[in-house]
Amino acid sequence: MLKGIAASQGIAIAKVYKLVQPELVIERKEAVAEEEVAKFEAALEKTKSDIELIKERASGKLSEAELEIFDAHLMMANDPELSGQIIDMIKNENCNAEYAVDSVANMMVAMFESMDNDYFKERAADVKDVTFRMKCNVVGAVVPDLTTINERVVIVAEDLTPSDTSQLDKKYTVGFATQIGGRTSHSAIMARSLEIPAVVGIPGLLDAVNHGDEIILDAIEGEVILNPTAEQVAEYTEKMKKFNDDKEALKVLLHSKSVTKDGHEVELAANIGTPKDVQGVIDNGGEGVGLYRTEFLYMNSETDFPSEEEQFEAYKTVLENMNGKKVVVRTLDIGGDKKLKYFTFDPEMNPFLGYRAIRLCLDRTDIFRTQLRALIRASVYGKLCIMFPMIATINEFNNAKAIFEEEKAKLIAEGVAVSDKIEVGMMVEIPAAAVLADQFAKVADFFSIGTNDLIQYSMAADRMSEKVSYLYQPLNPSILRLIKMTIDGAHKEGKWTGMCGEMAGDPMAVPVLLGLGLDEFSMSATSILPARKLITEMSLSDAKALAEEALAKNTAEEVSELVKKAINK
Numbered sequence: 055m056l057k058g059i060a061a062s063q064g065i066a067i068a069k070v071y072k073l074v075q076p077e078l079v080i081e082r083k084e085a086v087a088e089e090e091v092a093k094f095e096a097a098l099e100k101t102k103s104d105i106e107l108i109k110e111r112a113s114g115k116l117s118e119a120e121l122e123i124f125d126a127h128l129m130m131a132n133d134p135e136l137s138g139q140i141i142d143m144i145k146n147e148n149c150n151a152e153y154a155v156d157s158v159a160n161m162m163v164a165m166f167e168s169m170d171n172d173y174f175k176e177r178a179a180d181v182k183d184v185t186f187r188m189k190c191n192v193v194g195a196v197v198p199d200l201t202t203i204n205e206r207v208v209i210v211a212e213d214l215t216p217s218d219t220s221q222l223d224k225k226y227t228v229g230f231a232t233q234i235g236g237r238t239s240h241s242a243i244m245a246r247s248l249e250i251p252a253v254v255g256i257p258g259l260l261d262a263v264n265h266g267d268e269i270i271l272d273a274i275e276g277e278v279i280l281n282p283t284a285e286q287v288a289e290y291t292e293k294m295k296k297f298n299d300d301k302e303a304l305k306v307l308l309h310s311k312s313v314t315k316d317g318h319e320v321e322l323a324a325n326i327g328t329p330k331d332v333q334g335v336i337d338n339g340g341e342g343v344g345l346y347r348t349e350f351l352y353m354n355s356e357t358d359f360p361s362e363e364e365q366f367e368a369y370k371t372v373l374e375n376m377n378g379k380k381v382v383v384r385t386l387d388i389g390g391d392k393k394l395k396y397f398t399f400d401p402e403m404n405p406f407l408g409y410r411a412i413r414l415c416l417d418r419t420d421i422f423r424t425q426l427r428a429l430i431r432a433s434v435y436g437k438l439c440i441m442f443p444m445i446a447t448i449n450e451f452n453n454a455k456a457i458f459e460e461e462k463a464k465l466i467a468e469g470v471a472v473s474d475k476i477e478v479g480m481m482v483e484i485p486a487a488a489v490l491a492d493q494f495a496k497v498a499d500f501f502s503i504g505t506n507d508l509i510q511y512s513m514a515a516d517r518m519s520e521k522v523s524y525l526y527q528p529l530n531p532s533i534l535r536l537i538k539m540t541i542d543g544a545h546k547e548g549k550w551t552g553m554c555g556e557m558a559g560d561p562m563a564v565p566v567l568l569g570l571g572l573d574e575f576s577m578s579a580t581s582i583l584p585a586r587k588l589i590t591e592m593s594l595s596d597a598k599a600l601a602e603e604a605l606a607k608n609t610a611e612e613v614s615e616l617v618k619k620a621i622n623k
């Protein structure tokens with residue numbers, strides 16, 4: 055049995071799909087030109103049909119814009135310039151086919167990358183992708199592709215990129231397990247919004263697992279069992295049934311309010327990554343969207359930043375489908391572990407502390423303004439709140455807000471209908487902002503506490519590293535005090551505070567947060583009903599007493615003991 059971190063609850067029993075890129079070692083060899091040309095031509099044909107097949111299987115699952123990447127790849131594979139150069143090299147140098155593909159590819163990539171033009175830089179990525187597939191086909195290596203999965207599998211990988219995760223088809227991918235990552239890594243967050251069981255941060259996973267193995271993924275305990283016995287399969291099938299039955303039983307709370315026994319009401323909202331996730335919010339009794347991570351719109355775009363129109367459509371869809379319920383949209387939070395295919399970040403020693411989120415948007419105001427225009431235009435379709443990520447200083451907030459006001463005024467001058475009720479708030483995820491919350495509350499309409507980053511920055515512990523994952527301590531009194539400062543700062547100015555970090559849906563944290571006065575809890579949709587059950591079984595006065603005691607403790611363990619006692623009372 056291997057152990058990791060349960061990142062998205064559930065149980066899955068299926069075959070392993072091991073997602074590893076083959077490692078090709080390519081060396082120059084003397085060879086017979088005709089034989090190598092024939093090998094290359096066969097590999098070229100297979101490359102084209104592979105791409106056609108992937109495109110066919112992906113259509114219906116991916117958007118038109120996402121499918122365009124396959125056309126670009128087909129065009130590249132059909133380019134006589136590329137194949138001509140490879141064949142010439144084989145003939146002139148009597149070298150092996152894979153070496154010729156590799157050499158020509160490297161030359162082309164270097165040429166495209168040296169051009170100061172995003173379009174050509176993007177072509178370099180196409181050359182790499184297509185020629186990688188060609189090389190694999192020459193040497194007979196298999197290129198894994200998530201869109202070709204057509205049986206029930208558990209994906210096993212080192213990590214899944216956010217765009218890998220957003221392409222998973224729930225019908226076939228019944229779970230995933232990764233070697234790296236923690237509860238708040240983005241693949242874990244996506245797993246929760248897709249409601250796919252996931253265990254992350256499993257040391258030694260890739261060495262232990264083979265493609266096609268049978269696997270039990272226990273994403274309640276954070277365990278993985280390989281090639282289980284018949285008894286284990288029976289035991290976990292039973293456990294899976296119980297998990298699903300318990301989930302079903304919570305449905306009685308679907309349409310109830312989130313009110314404590316003594317009548318204090320809070321709002322339970324959901325975090326989403328794409329407009330498609332809205333259905334999950336409604337199905338799980340979400341009272342709003344507390345965080346729409348718009349960066350997925352940017353990450354799923356293949357060749358350029360999404361246009362104003364494309365963004366407008368996405369925001370409008372979410373607002374309309376939420377039917378007048380509050381939707382908090384976060385402006386672009388890119389950088390850190392979130393990269394774009396069409397934008398090159400300069401290398402930095404510490405990308406999580408670097409050029410990201412609002413820092414990038416205030417520097418590249420062209421990108422920021424496009425997003426704000428799309429949002430402001432969409433504001434008439436529902437109840438829109440906008441928030442800025444990674445705010446560290448009052449000046450950053452004021453500058454971002456001023457750009458928002460400018461774009462709003464321009465749209466009004468253009469005669470475009472805009473709502474006059476848009477709230478403009480900020481994420482509190484940098485300790486500096488939490489400490490100064492009373493001042494920020496004078497300028498921001500609301501706060502949403504991003505505990506994934508707030509804990510990472512307070513503890514100086516990389517949220518992607520399983521080695522320091524023990525420092526992810528939502529219940530540490532230091533974190534609780536920062537949260538208290540934020541909530542109190544907002545309330546003093548009559549503003550509301552939400553929380554959209556993973557802590558908001560953690561059953562061990564909910565009672566304390568309730569007692570600290572949190573107004574809105576935004577979490578993975580599947581955590582909403584369990585949280586509602588917890589809240590309706592508590593009283594605010596007990597929660598307040600619990601929070602007060604917790605703030606005075608020394609360690610997260612002590613707070614955890616307190617909470618356990620309070621819940622079991």
Ligand code: PEP
Pocket residue numbers: 238345347387483503504505506507508554555556
């Ligand atoms: C957070 O930091 O808590 C948060 C909600 O944002 P993200 O996880 O996207 O960084």
Ligand code: MG
Pocket residue numbers: 443483504506507
């Ligand atoms: Mg964050």
